[in-house]
Amino acid sequence: MEIAYDGPSGLAAATEGEHDVVVLDIMLPGLSGYRILERLRAAGVWTPVLMLTAKDGEYDEADAFDLGADDYLTKPFSFVVLLARLRALLRRAGDARPTVLTVGDLRLDPARHRVHRGDVEITLTPREFGVLEHLMRHAGEVVTKTDILRSVWDAHYEGEVNVVEVYVGYLRRKIDSPFGTRSIETLRGVGYRMIEPG
Amino acid sequence: MEIAYDGPSGLAAATEGEHDVVVLDIMLPGLSGYRILERLRAAGVWTPVLMLTAKDGEYDEADAFDLGADDYLTKPFSFVVLLARLRALLRRAGDARPTVLTVGDLRLDPARHRVHRGDVEITLTPREFGVLEHLMRHAGEVVTKTDILRSVWDAHYEGEVNVVEVYVGYLRRKIDSPFGTRSIETLRGVGYRMIEPG
DNA sequence: ACGGCCGCTGAAGCCACGCTGAGGACGACC
DNA sequence: GGTCGTCCTCAGCGTGGCTTCAGCGGCCGT
Numbered sequence: 001m002e003i004a005y006d007g008p009s010g011l012a013a014a015t016e017g018e019h020d021v022v023v024l025d026i027m028l029p030g031l032s033g034y035r036i037l038e039r040l041r042a043a044g045v046w047t048p049v050l051m052l053t054a055k056d057g058e059y060d061e062a063d064a065f066d067l068g069a070d071d072y073l074t075k076p077f078s079f080v081v082l083l084a085r086l087r088a089l090l091r092r093a094g095d096a097r098p099t100v101l102t103v104g105d106l107r108l109d110p111a112r113h114r115v116h117r118g119d120v121e122i123t124l125t126p127r128e129f130g131v132l133e134h135l136m137r138h139a140g141e142v143v144t145k146t147d148i149l150r151s152v153w154d155a156h157y158e159g160e161v162n163v164v165e166v167y168v169g170y171l172r173r174k175i176d177s178p179f180g181t182r183s184i185e186t187l188r189g190v191g192y193r194m195i196e197p198g
Numbered sequence: 199m200e201i202a203y204d205g206p207s208g209l210a211a212a213t214e215g216e217h218d219v220v221v222l223d224i225m226l227p228g229l230s231g232y233r234i235l236e237r238l239r240a241a242g243v244w245t246p247v248l249m250l251t252a253k254d255g256e257y258d259e260a261d262a263f264d265l266g267a268d269d270y271l272t273k274p275f276s277f278v279v280l281l282a283r284l285r286a287l288l289r290r291a292g293d294a295r296p297t298v299l300t301v302g303d304l305r306l307d308p309a310r311h312r313v314h315r316g317d318v319e320i321t322l323t324p325r326e327f328g329v330l331e332h333l334m335r336h337a338g339e340v341v342t343k344t345d346i347l348r349s350v351w352d353a354h355y356e357g358e359v360n361v362v363e364v365y366v367g368y369l370r371r372k373i374d375s376p377f378g379t380r381s382i383e384t385l386r387g388v389g390y391r392m393i394e395p396g
Numbered sequence: 397a398c399g400g401c402c403g404c405t406g407a408a409g410c411c412a413c414g415c416t417g418a419g420g421a422c423g424a425c426c
Numbered sequence: 427g428g429t430c431g432t433c434c435t436c437a438g439c440g441t442g443g444c445t446t447c448a449g450c451g452g453c454c455g456t
Contacts, residue, residue: 069286071286072283088263162415168414325443363403363405386402
């Protein structure tokens with residue numbers, strides 16, 4: 001747990017580190033809670049945010065939600081309620097956007113751009129990394145080659161889906177073959193699926 | 199959108215249909231909001247739930263969250279706030295919602311492209327999967343071969359309906375024969391029907 | 397009871413789908 | 427300018443899935 005007492009340092013802390021949840025006070029020296037939230041979301045940080053405030057103008061509250069807050073609490077509040085709401089946020093957010101993606105002993109850290117299988121680090125090219133990230137974000141689900149193309153390549157990329165096959169091939173050679181594992185299964189005519197353990 | 203004015207009918211509506219979000223009042227005739235929430239989650243329904251109440255005892259609120267509510271609003275509240283909170287819920291829940299088709303102990307998950315009978319996984323080819331999905335989406339109803347052809351094959355497919363017979367055969371061998379069950383019945387001269395239990 | 401029709405199934409060919417190795421294009425860096 | 431790394435294309439190959447077809451069995455109407 002980490003506490004920041006002013007806006008800029010809070011924003012920095014939330015952007016850099018990996019947190020399960022952020023409790024954000026609107027009245028802060030330096031930067032308002034709104035601005036922080038805005039910048040956080042703009043920076044692609046999707047950590048659940050619970051906003052805290054003494055003001056209770058309803059439009060402020062609505063604004064906060066539309067800026068990307070996940071919950072909102074008006075002072076004075078009881079600590080019991082705060083904790084319960086945090087638990088609810090964690091539960092809902094848990095599977096939504098983990099900052100470190102994990103499938104079995106395979107870990108991918110989007111922020112640090114690193115991949116590990118157990119303790120050994122695996123170096124991937126940007127493209128390989130993108131494909132693996134997309135697969136891991138949808139572990140257990142089926143993703144089509146076109147899905148991957150759209151998400152990893154340019155939105156309006158005009159190439160063949162064969163590139164995806166090629167990159168899945170590269171990935172298998174880096175994350176599976178050396179370890180005797182099998183993480184990406186092919187579903188003929190459908191796409192690929194990241195195998196979840198268990 | 200669907201509105202229920204008492205507990206039991208609300209529970210039924212939430213369990214049966216597919217909704218993006220549930221707004222649940224605690225004070226309801228018939229069944230309390232707590233009980234409904236409890237049963238909903240017990241039944242495996244994970245639709246986001248926003249609870250609504252006039253009481254504001256803090257422990258009630260904490261309880262609601264731990265029962266599986268995703269948000270909580272105390273009367274009186276403004277409509278603007280309610281809408282903003284609903285948007286926040288929808289945004290967070292968007293990709294988490296699983297749609298799984300179930301007929302008896304047979305389950306089909308379109309997103310994960312998986313089929314289970316009880317605990318055993320069954321692997322199907324894309325065509326087999328398509329036919330089974332169509333049948334299960336219309337469980338209990340009569341489906342003609344031409345229906346299946348049009349829905350699973352290309353819209354303007356010029357082949358014979360015999361393919362459908364062949365694929366129903368494949369399906370029976372995979373989802374029924376090994377289990378001694380009988381899920382797809384033939385209606386001579388009409389089509390097929392997925393047998394609903396009960 | 398019998399003939400005709402409907403649906404089931406096993407076999408077999410064909411096609412397309414996915415994998416891979418080789419190689420060229422492009423840019424960064426020395 | 428040369429070298430290295432990355433990205434992408436292409437063609438060949440093997441295999442799995444799709445489809446067809448013919449023969450058979452059973453259901454139904456007469």
